Amino acid sequence: KAGVTQTPRYLIKTRGQQVTLSCSPISGHRSVSWYQQTPGQGLQFLFEYFSETQRNKGNFPGRFSGRQFSNSRSEMNVSTLELGDSALYLCASSLSRTGEVDTGELFFGEGSRLTVL
C-alpha cells in the first residue's frame, strides 16, 4: 500500500511569491492534515480537511489556505511568502471512518521543504 506522497520535496522561493504544495493520502484515507515544522516552533497544526471540507483550523494567518479534492488529494497554498515561512510542511492522512472513533493517529508524508529567500 502506497504511503502519503508529497510534492515537491524541495523548493526555493523569494519573498512575495506564492507556493502550492500537493499531498496524496493513503488510499482510503479521507482526512488530510497539514503541519508546519520549524526548529523554533516545532510542529504547528495548519488545518485539516475531510470530504472536501475544512474541518479544523490552526492559528495561522489567512495567507495559508488549503483545499481537498473529491479523490481526497489535498493542496495547500501560501501567498505573499515571508522569510519566516521557511519550514518543512508535512501532510498527514488518517482513516477517519464515519461511525468509528477517531484516535488522531496520523500517517505522515516525507514533507515539502520550503526555503524563502
Add this chain to the structure above:
Amino acid sequence: AQSVTQLGSHVSVSEGALVLLRCNYSSSVPPYLFWYVQYPNQGLQLLLKYTTGATLVKGINGFEAEFKKSETSFHLTKPSAHMSDAAEYFCAVSDPGGSYIPTFGRGTSLIVHP
C-alpha cells in the same frame, strides 16, 4: 486545551544503554497518547500509541511506553540503544471527546554514542 511537555530537547546515551525520553501532558480528560519518530529528511512515523486498555504499550523497534494517569506521563523507554535509534522523537496527545487533532510536543533529539 491540551498540552505536551517533553523534558530535554536533547538526550545523549551510549550504545547499549537504557533510553528514557520523558513526556508529560495536560488534558481535562484521559487522552489518547502517541510517540512518533522522525529520521533526518523524513516524515514522522508512529512508534506506539495508547488509546484504552493496558497501560504498558509496546511499539516497533523495541520501544515501549507506560501511561501513568496519576503522573500525567507517557515516558518512552528502550532497554538497549542502537546507533540506528538516533532520531527526533515526538510525543503527541489527542482529546477523545474533542477535535481529536493531536497536539505535539517540541521533540527530543536522541543522540547515540558508540
